[in-house]
Structures are given as C-alpha cells and as structure tokens.
Amino acid sequence: MSRVAVLLLLIAVGVVLTFLGFFIGSGDYSVADAWRALFDEGDPTTLEVIRNNRVPRTLLAVLVGIALGAAGAIMQGLTRNPLADPGILGVNSGAYFAMVVAAVAFGTTTTGGYMAAAMVGALLAATLVYFVGSRGISGASPEKLVLTGVAAGSIFSGVGFGLTMIDPKSFDTIRSWQVGTLDGRNWDQVSIVWIPIVIGAVASMLLIPYLNGLALGDDRARALGIGVRRIRLAGFVIVTVLCGAATAALGPITFVGLMVPHVARILFGPDNRWLLPMCVVVGPIVMVGSDLIARVATSSELPVGMVTAFIGAPVLIALVRRKGVVDE
Template sequence: MSVDTADPSARRAPSTPGERIGALSRLGLLLVLLVVAVGLTFLGFFVGSGDYTVTDAWNALFGIGEPTTLEVIRNNRVPRTLLAVLVGVALGAAGAIMQGLTRNPLADPGILGVNAGAYFAMVVAAVAFGVSGTGGYMAAAMIGAFLAATLVYVVGSRGISGAAPEKLVLTGVAAGSIFSGIGFGLTMINPKSFDMIRSWQVGTLDGRGWAEVSVVWTPILAAALASMILIPYLNGLALGDDRAQALGIPVRRVRLAGFVLVTVLCGAATAALGPITFVGLMVPHVVRILFGPDNRWLLPMCVVVGPVVMVASDLVARVATPSELPVGMVTAFIGAPVLIALVRRQRGVDE
C-alpha cells in the first residue's frame, strides 16, 4: 500500500513563511544554504589561532609551507572543521527525526537519554576498563546510546497505548537524569577518569583531529543517508498514529528504525565532541520556518543547516576570546534564547 507523502500542513491555512512559498523558491533557498555551508567550511580552514595569513593557509592546504604551519592548518583546522560539519549533519538529522517521531516540536535528541547513555558508558569504560582514545570512546558511546534508547523504548512502550510520544518523552527525561547523575558521580570519585574526559564533557573541537574524523564519518553519513528512507513515514506519523496505521504505515517499526538511527547519529557525535546542546532543537525549527513542516524538505535541509550552525559556532568559538571557547558553550549561549522564544511562540499557537 502506498504511503501518503503529502504535506500534512496542506489541510490547514499556512502559518509560517515556509508553508507559503513554492517549490522553486524552496529550491533557491536550498542552493543558497548549500553555498553558505560550503563557504563557511572553507572559511574554517583560514580562521583560527596563530598568526597565519590567508596565503599561508592556502599554501598549507596543498602541502606548501613551514612544518609548523602545515601542522596547524592541515592537522588542526581542516579536521576540526570537517568534524564540525559531520556533527552538524548528525545533530540536524537526529533532531528532525526525533521531532517527527514524537510529534513534539520542542523535542531534542537528548530527550531519549541517548546523549546521557553515551556519556555514562564512556565514564564506565574509562573508570572500569581504562579506555582512552577516540576509538574506545566511540565504541563505548555507541553501546551506551543504544542501551539507553532501547531501555527508553521498552519501558515507554509498555501499556495499552504502546510507544506513545508523551510516554517516550517522560521516560527519556527520567533515564537521562539517572544516567547523567551516575556518570557525574563516578567522575567525582575517580579523579583519573575525570581528567581523562573533562575536555570531552564541555563539548569542544579543540584538539580534535583526523583520528576523530576517521572514526565517525562512516556511521554519521550512513545513518544520515538511511534516514531519508523515513521521510514519507514521518509525514504520515504527523497525522497521528491511528491515521498513519490506516495509511498502511507500520508505526512501531518506523519508530524503532528512527530510534536506531538517532542512536547512531547521537552516539557518534557525542563520542567525537561531547554533549552539544540545542543544535538538534534549533536546526529543525529554523528549517521548518523557512521550508514548512513537510519532511520531504525538512529532513534533507536539516542535514545542510546543521553544519552551518556548527561551523559558524566553531568560528565564533575560535575568535571570541584570546583563548578559544568550547563550541558547546557557544551553541548553548545561542540556543537558550532560541528555546525560550520557541516555547513562547508555541504557547501563543496553543492559545
């Protein structure tokens, strides 16, 4: 049976600019945002600490220059910028999927306790097994994220109503709090583990290099591409579980597949950089305002806008102070006012 992929908003009057523009205008915005994403990525190769000119950075990209310059540009700026792009892709896609699965426009990937589960597993790996390095952290984070998402899904899907969005949200918040609390307590009683992961806790790109890129690029890109398969099903879920089932959508399997993809995306991003807040919340909202709620546009564009937000935040983090700020601090500084505005806007809509 075919699945209705039509924009659910077509049944009511348009309420955002994105719902009032045509496909051609949306395509134009898409091209503009792609250009912005590529431009910011290249700008990331030339901006940062150190007294290096644009010419020095350009030559270093092709292996020309002093060894110190080559080290800074090719082994610092380039990989950290590419890592910002990858994490932006992961968090943007995860945020769109999460909001679609829960039908909650204020949902964030961390709402299922995925980030907290990844953090908890990394702490346990460091304390109990002495794990260090991106590869070990990545494996631990993926296991922890998967177990956390599985626990939330199993507990949240019990009962007559099954995996109802509100039950999953409440279960995820509770599980996330438990995992975070235990993980934080373990770092407090084990100073060695605290020293090992304290730079990771704040969410930073500083010191990240090709090792992190080589570990996370495959799962992030694979999960982002796989998420496109969910597009028609997410549009169907927006109509409600009963109507989605009437359209032939296997609601339980779609939610399970979505949770697996969110687990992979958030687990990889969290292992690489640490907890990055608000990006998964902000990006889908910005895209929804520009393009409307149709996931045929929403999900692919989140994959483009996510890197724009992450790379721009990293550029601000590099130049904001003489000593670089953690990028997680910048995204939190930007995201907190956005969250307040979104809550106020949502309250106005509900009223």
C-alpha cells in the same frame, strides 16, 4: 524566493563557512599562510596547525552538524514532538555516561571504543525516556518527554561526572569530552566517525515517506499500511548511531538537534521530503558557525558546546512559551 534558491543559498553559506574554518583560529597565521598549507606548502609548524588541526576540526563540525540535525528531525517526526532533541531528551547525556563507564570500568581510551559505548548509552537513554515519558493517560506528550529527558539527562551527567571524580585517570582521559569541544580533535576522530554518520544520514532519508505518514497520527499511519512500531524502532536505531558517533567525537552537544529542524521548517515547511534533507544542510552551518564563534569570542577558545547552549537555550524558551506550556 523559491525553495531551490534557498537551498542553493544555504549550500553556498555552508561552503563559505567551511572554508573560513580553515583560515580562522588561534595563532598568528595569515590567510596566505593557511592557503599555502592546504596545498602542503610552507613551514612545518603552519602545516601542522592548518592541515592537522583546523581542517579536521572543521570537517568534524560538519559531520556532527549533519548527525545532530538529522537526529533532531527524526526524533521530532517519530514523537510528533516539536521540542524533541537528542540533548534535551537525555540521549547525548546517556551516550556520555556510557563513555564514562567504558573509561572507568574497562579502561577505554580510543575513539572507536568510546563510539561503541556511546551508541549503547544513547539507545538505552532514548528507550528509557520514551518509556517513562509515555506512561499515563496523556501518553508521550511533548511536555512529559521534555521533563523526563531533562531529569534523565541530569542523572546521567551527574553520575558520569561523579565517576570521573573518583577515578583521576579516567577524568584526565575523558575531560575533553565533558563540555563538548572541538579543540584538540584531529584526523583520528574524523576517520572513525564519518562512516557511521554518513550511513546514518543516508538511512534517515529512507524514513521520509514514513515520517510524513506518522505526522497524521498512529491510526491513520496504520491505515496507510505503515508499520508504526517497526518504523519507530528503525528511527531510534538511526538516532542512536548518529548521536553515538557525534558524542564520541565531541562530547554531549545540546540544542543543535532542536534548533536545526525548526530553522528548516520555517524555510521549507513541514513536509519531510524537504525538511529532513535540509536539516543535513542547516546542521553543519549551525555547528561550523558556532565553532567559528567559539574560536574568536575570547582570547582563549570556548567549547563549542557552550556556544550552542548559549544560542539554543533562548530558542527552547521561545518554543515552550509559544506552545503555552508557560503561563503568560
């Protein structure tokens, strides 16, 4: 099957899953009820559930899938690390920690305020992990960055959780962000985060030729006229915007940025001219699919972050073993 055919198939799958997101969920509503509600018909309760809950929730899953898929591909390209992921490298945890600090210290309660704090935290976390993980003779090896990211992420998450425990008001405000959930999200979050996510996704496409150059190594990239430091800085800024917006919308979501680039790489190869755009297509499929599983897996809906972790953890283990990090 050609790349174009696979692309069209993935787009069709994404569209179908998105429409399923409008019709599937808790509550005794038929497909016909949901369909009428999409066109502003039916009783007020059905309209509220479908138009102001399921629709924005599904669209938010699409947006976050785009953000995390693109961010994962950029991080793997910038670091030449197949295990790079905003969650594993502590970027999402750093964003969440900054949100907690904003809530506890400054009384922040709005999505816009959380998003600004999350972007600052994501940038600081990415800088810290890369700086610490690149020390030593071997430089920024995949294993060192993963270990540093996991350690930093645990510290950020632990301190953030501790801060919410000593401030009950902040705990009540931010607890829905702690596990990464789409439950209770509405048009307020969509209206705020879609702009930075779309800008970040478009800006990420401008990095495509430079990421292909970086894949050859820093020395060869410089020989091709690529400003390595400048491109890495631009890439980390784009990742910060994408991860900050995604974390402000849902909370810390792990493994999506790891899985999506590897799926795209299997289907389309390592060329970033295909890889990065396909991550923008595959990411929403993973997020919306995970959300649908979260809705129907149990009688009470699961946090989508739990589903992505359940799926992504075995993927990480398989990738680590494939690289020979774990002895046979």
